[in-house]
Amino acid sequence: MRRPSQESKELLGPNVDCRHCSLVTLCLPVAVDEAELAMLERVIKHRRLLARGEELFRRGERFHSVYAIKSGSMKTFTTADRKVVQVTGFHLPGELLALDAVGAGVYQYSARALETASVCEFPFNRLEDLGTLVRGVQRQLLRIMSRQIEHDLSLHVLHCKSTAPARLATFLVNLSMRFAERGLSRAEFHLSMSRADIGNYLGLAKETVSRLFTEFQERQLVSVRRKSLRIHDLYKLESLAGLHATVA
Amino acid sequence: MRRPSQESKELLGPNVDCRHCSLVTLCLPVAVDEAELAMLERVIKHRRLLARGEELFRRGERFHSVYAIKSGSMKTFTTADRKVVQVTGFHLPGELLALDAVGAGVYQYSARALETASVCEFPFNRLEDLGTLVRGVQRQLLRIMSRQIEHDLSLHVLHCKSTAPARLATFLVNLSMRFAERGLSRAEFHLSMSRADIGNYLGLAKETVSRLFTEFQERQLVSVRRKSLRIHDLYKLESLAGLHATVA
DNA sequence: CGATGAGTTGAAACGTCTCAATCTACGTGG
DNA sequence: CCACGTAGATTGAGACGTTTCAACTCATCG
Numbered sequence: 179m180r181r182p183s184q185e186s187k188e189l190l191g192p193n194v195d196c197r198h199c200s201l202v203t204l205c206l207p208v209a210v211d212e213a214e215l216a217m218l219e220r221v222i223k224h225r226r227l228l229a230r231g232e233e234l235f236r237r238g239e240r241f242h243s244v245y246a247i248k249s250g251s252m253k254t255f256t257t258a259d260r261k262v263v264q265v266t267g268f269h270l271p272g273e274l275l276a277l278d279a280v281g282a283g284v285y286q287y288s289a290r291a292l293e294t295a296s297v298c299e300f301p302f303n304r305l306e307d308l309g310t311l312v313r314g315v316q317r318q319l320l321r322i323m324s325r326q327i328e329h330d331l332s333l334h335v336l337h338c339k340s341t342a343p344a345r346l347a348t349f350l351v352n353l354s355m356r357f358a359e360r361g362l363s364r365a366e367f368h369l370s371m372s373r374a375d376i377g378n379y380l381g382l383a384k385e386t387v388s389r390l391f392t393e394f395q396e397r398q399l400v401s402v403r404r405k406s407l408r409i410h411d412l413y414k415l416e417s418l419a420g421l422h423a424t425v426a
Numbered sequence: 427m428r429r430p431s432q433e434s435k436e437l438l439g440p441n442v443d444c445r446h447c448s449l450v451t452l453c454l455p456v457a458v459d460e461a462e463l464a465m466l467e468r469v470i471k472h473r474r475l476l477a478r479g480e481e482l483f484r485r486g487e488r489f490h491s492v493y494a495i496k497s498g499s500m501k502t503f504t505t506a507d508r509k510v511v512q513v514t515g516f517h518l519p520g521e522l523l524a525l526d527a528v529g530a531g532v533y534q535y536s537a538r539a540l541e542t543a544s545v546c547e548f549p550f551n552r553l554e555d556l557g558t559l560v561r562g563v564q565r566q567l568l569r570i571m572s573r574q575i576e577h578d579l580s581l582h583v584l585h586c587k588s589t590a591p592a593r594l595a596t597f598l599v600n601l602s603m604r605f606a607e608r609g610l611s612r613a614e615f616h617l618s619m620s621r622a623d624i625g626n627y628l629g630l631a632k633e634t635v636s637r638l639f640t641e642f643q644e645r646q647l648v649s650v651r652r653k654s655l656r657i658h659d660l661y662k663l664e665s666l667a668g669l670h671a672t673v674a
Numbered sequence: 675c676g677a678t679g680a681g682t683t684g685a686a687a688c689g690t691c692t693c694a695a696t697c698t699a700c701g702t703g704g
Numbered sequence: 705c706c707a708c709g710t711a712g713a714t715t716g717a718g719a720c721g722t723t724t725c726a727a728c729t730c731a732t733c734g
Contacts, residue, residue, distance in 0.1 A: 256583060264583045278579055280572030286579070306565065313558050320554070323571040324528030330578030331526055331534070335504060335512045337585040338629035342722070373681060381586035383723055388682055404681080404731080590690070621713060631691055636714055652699075652713080675734105682729070689722085697714070704707080 204272025205246045214312045223299040228291040236288045241279040243299045247271050250295025251370045254287040265379040292370040345380045346390045347418035366408045452520025453494045462560045471547040476539040484536045489527035491547045495519050498543025499618045502535040513627040540618040593628045594638045595666035614656045
C-alpha cells in the first residue's frame with residue numbers, strides 16, 4: 179500500500195498511471211483489462227491540482243470533461259448571485275464528477291475543493307469514442323451512471339422519511355462507509371466540510387446540525403471536536419438512520 | 427397526430443414500430459437514424475399491457491430489461507414487508523424505467539401501474555451490444571442516464587430548501603411541464619396518483635397535501651376536484667416553487 | 675493581539691405532523 | 705337500481721420538532 183502523503187509529488191505530470199493508482203477499483207477502469215487500460219490512459223488529459231476553495235468548473239459552463247477525484251475532497255453546489263444556494267454533494271477520492279452534465283452539455287452544478295485536491299480529467303467525447311471501441315469502457319460508464327442514479331434516489335428516500343437526527347446519522351454512516359471503501363478508518367475521520375455545508379446538504383439549519391452533534395456526543399454515539407469525528411457506536415447510528423428495519 | 431385512444435388496439439403484437447410511435451422524440455430512439463432505428467426495433471422484446479395496480483418488476487429481482495412507458499402512468503417505490511415505504515417517482519409515457527438497476531444488476535425499486543398502461547421492454551444486454559455497434563445508441567443511453575441524474579439531483583435541491591407549499595407547487599409545475607412535452611394540456615390534467623402517494627413522494631403527510639390543495643384553490647392558483655386538476659396561474663405557482671428567483 | 679468566521683447554546687415563533695372525526699365517491703352485491 | 709361498505713379525501717385541534725434570531729465562545733490568521 180502506498181502512503182497518500184507521497185502522492186503530492188507525482189501529481190503534476192501530464193501523463194497518468196491508472197495501473198498503479200490505488201483508486202483503480204473505485205474509478206472508471208474497473209473490469210477493464212491491461213490493453214484497454216492503456217487506451218484509457220491516453221484519453222486522460224492531465225491531472226490538475228486544486229487549492230482549498232478553488233473551483234474545478236462552474237454551473238452553466240459548457241461541458242467537456244468528467245473528472246475523477248484522485249485525492250482530497252470536493253463539494254458540488256448550485257449558485258445564484260455568486261452565493262451557494264444548495265450543496266448537492268460531497269465527493270471523495272475515486273468518485274466521478276459531472277456525470278449529470280452529459281445530457282444537457284452544460285455543467286449543472288459548480289464544484290469546489292474542500293481541501294487541497296487533485297483530479298484526473300477525462301474529455302468526454304474521447305471517452306465516448308472509446309466506449310464504442312471497447313465494450314468494457316461502455317459497460318463501466320453505464321454502470322457508474324446507474325450507480326449514481328441509484329445513489330441519488332436513495333438520497334431522495336432519506337430526505338422524505340427522516341427526522342433531523344436520522345438524516346445526520348445517515349450522513350455519518352454513509353461517510354464512514356465511503357472512507358472504509360477507500361481503505362481508511364471507518365471509525366475516525368476528518369469532516370472537511372463546514373457545519374453550514376452539512377446542514378445545507380441535509381436540509382437542516384446549521385444550528386440544528388450543531389445541536390445534534392452535541393446530542394450524539396452526550397449519547398456516546400460519537401466524539402466530535404471541531405472537524406475530527408470518531409464513531410463509537412456505528413450500530414446505534416445505523417439504527418437511528420433507519421437501517422436495521424425493526425420488523426413491524 | 428394520432429389519437430391516444432387508438433393505441434390500445436395495437437398494443438399486443440410482439441413487434442414494435444418506433445418510427446410511428448408518437449413518443450419517438452422522448453424515448454430512446456432520438457437522434458438515431460432510420461437504419462439504426464430498425465436495429466433498435468429488433469432489440470425490443472415485446473410490449474406488455476398492465477392493468478391498474480399491476481406490478482412491472484419488483485425490488486430485488488434480477489435486472490434484465492429497462493422499460494419505456496408507451497401509455498398510462500406508473501409509480502416506482504421501495505417496500506418493506508409488502509408495504510410501500512417510499513415513493514421514488516411517477517412516470518409518464520416516453521420515460522424509461524429501471525436505469526438505476528444497471529449498476530447493481532438488481533431492480534432497486536418496484537414499479538406499479540397507476541392506471542392501465544403499456545410498456546416496451548428493452549433487454550439490457552442487447553441494448554448494450556447495440557451501443558457498441560451504433561454510436562447513436564450509446565450516446566442516447568448515456569444522455570438519458572445523465573438526464574436522470576440531473577433530475578434526481580434537482581429533486582434533492584427541492585427537498586432541502588423548500589417549505590411544504592413550495593414542494594407541492596414544484597410538483598405541479600413539473601407535472602404540467604411533462605404533460606406539455608407530451609403534447610397534452612399544460613393547464614388541465616389528471617392526477618393518476620393518490621394524495622397519500624403525492625405526500626409520500628414529497629415527504630409530506632397526506633393531510634398536508636390535502637390542505638395545500640384547498641389553500642391553492644382558495645388563492646385561485648388551481649381548481650382541484652378529486653383527481654382532475656386545472657392550473658389557473660402557472661406563473662404564481664412557479665414563484666411559489668422558487669423559480670423566478672427574486673433577486674436578493 | 676485584535677479581527678474574523680465558524681461553531682455552540684438559548685428562547686421564542688412557526689410549520690408540519692398526528693390523531694380523530696367527518697365527508698365523498700365508487701364498486702359490489704342484494 | 706339502490707343501499708351499503710370501503711377507501712380516499714377533507715377538516716379541525718393539539719403536540720411536537722425544527723427554524724430563526726441573538727448572544728456568546730472559540731479557533732485561526734494576518
